[in-house]
């Protein structure tokens with residue numbers, strides 16, 4: 001079987017509107033052959049709605065979906081799901097429990113009309129590529145979560161789709177397994193020459209698996225770009241939290257080198273030349289660049305000093321993330337030792353400080369420009 005067939009090397013172009021009850025999703029995006037696009041967004045943003053539209057489970061209210069030159073939806077045409085060259089891997093994998101791993105994968109070519117022997121040959125090829133050959137005779141209940149995920153991927157690929165859709169492919173796995181499977185999945189996706197969309201909630205998954213990210217909020221695309229550009233210059237509060245950054249919007253006074261924040265308070269910044277030319281800016285500040293004090297610090301060199309109250313503390317792997325309510329509010333990362341030493345706890349009044357050189361001030365419209373650069 002060839003993975004370089006014409007069908008598997010065409011770009012996906014979607015430019016449309018999907019309506020679901022009172023919800024409206026508007027998306028315009030192109031995914032190149034071989035490119036892995038991560039679709040991110042908070043709950044209810046419209047990620048599944050997008051996958052459903054691509055798979056043909058929901059009809060577009062307006063616009064078009066094209067795979068290569070072929071129209072799948074729009075202009076009074078609608079290709080039903082069973083006729084779309086689309087492979088869909090669900091969160092739950094949905095393997096057939098009564099069939100062996102081999103026959104689960106052979107199911108796809110069999111449904112395309114291949115004979116039993118030929119279907120099994122095709123399936124064996126995919127099991128080998130995905131390092132599953134030894135599990136061919138097992139039932140889904142006799143393989144691990146990570147292996148089941150790979151069987152589901154093998155089954156989707158065995159159908160020779162032109163477009164691959166993965167809906168939270170690793171969410172059913174425990175944290176330890178997820179780490180290994182994520183790396184393997186990235187490698188296995190290289191066997192697929194067409195465009196891939198991966199819906200995920202996990203920022204690390206998005207960074208490792210995806211070439212480009214599409215962030216949806218409230219049915220709208222708020223940011224598109226490479227993982228690095230999105231992490232560097234998040235366009236919204238949600239994206240900033242996702243990549244673990246404090247983000248503030250405000251008005252820059254280039255002469256004073258400070259930003260009057262929309263939510264009150266101001267921050268001394270060292271604006272880039274690009275930011276100097278714009279009135280509205282976003283200021284990124286890493287939680288590890290902020291220091292917590294129990295008494296007001298008196299360092300003349302630190303221009304940003306403000307008061308706040310600890311809302312909550314959350315233990316991360318090697319740090320404690322302190323959520324401080326103030327003007328502005330901030331997430332601050334400290335060591336567990338510092339929490340003990342300073343006796344930090346919820347409800348406590350604290351002082352925060354951050355150097356102006358630790359801030360990253362960029363034009364509010366930067367994310368839109370990133371989109372133009374990378375798409």
Ligand SMILES: Nc1ncnc2c1ncn2[C@@H]1O[C@H](COP(=O)(O)OP(=O)(O)OP(=O)(O)O)[C@@H](O)[C@H]1O
Nearest residue numbers: 020021022023041042043044045046047048049050
């Ligand atoms: N069957 C339905 N009928 C009507 N509206 C729906 C239906 N399913 C979802 N919605 C609405 O559509 C919107 C988008 O839902 P969608 O499932 O696409 O979001 P999502 O980004 O995938 O969320 P999650 O991360 O929670 O899975 C939500 O506001 C939801 O209330």
